[in-house]
Amino acid sequence: MPAVSGGAPTGPEVFRCRNLLIWAIGFSVVLVVGMIIGWFALDAHIRAQFNWFQVATLIIIAGVLIGFMMGLGMSIVVADKDGLRIRNAISTRRLSWAEVGRIEYRHGDPWAYVTLAGTEDDPVRRQMIGIQSTDGQRAHESVRRLRELQAYWSPQA
Structure with a gap:
């Protein structure tokens, strides 16, 4: 077997993109914090006009976006x-x-x-x-x- 300059492998080696993971975590945090701040920035009478289905839809959309970003960030x-x-x-x-x-x-x-x-x-x-x-x-x-x-x-x- 040829010589390996990084040392002979002893087990699986994992390679991942650190910057992409940092950006994915960062954007996810910004999205969640922005949604929370945005929700409480609305007047109480406007928040009362949202039904549970509309709120759930917004949360699901945010979850899908976060899932997609984290999926990319956790590529290995x-x-x-x-x-x-x-x-x-x-x-x-x-x-x-x-x-x-x-x-x-x-x-x-x-x-x-x-x-x-x-x-x-x-x-x-x-x-x-x-x-x-x-x-x-x-x-x-x-x-x-x-x-x-x-x-x-x-x-x-």
């Missing part, structure tokens, strides 16, 4: 001896190392990609939202580490 990439597990918002995809062709992160890409093996003529790329350009150098180091783990665990090695 997990690498272990069996392959990659990529959770992007609400979907999770599992790829064995044999299915992983290249791990790409080109200049200008918003996040890293994995190109599936055997699709060189018509590349099939999967997003890895857990590694985003907003993390700057940390994203480049994550991609470098993923490539090392691929070389270490890949059956072609």
Whole structure:
């Protein structure tokens, strides 16, 4: 097996975008605080005109927005001896190392990609939202580490 500069893997390694998670938490807090302040800023006679269904609808809409933001913020990439597990918002995809062709992160890409093996003529790329350009150098180091783990665990090695 090839040498791994970050050390030999002892278990699963998790990669996530810190900045996206911070923004998701921040916007969620702002949304909740804004809704509470907005509700109590209304006159009592205006608040009384809302029925329970309307209030519930507003709370459900806020919950969906918060759920979507947190889903994006909690996107991760997990690498272990069996392959990659990529959770992007609400979907999770599992790829064995044999299915992983290249791990790409080109200049200008918003996040890293994995190109599936055997699709060189018509590349099939999967997003890895857990590694985003907003993390700057940390994203480049994550991609470098993923490539090392691929070389270490890949059956072609």
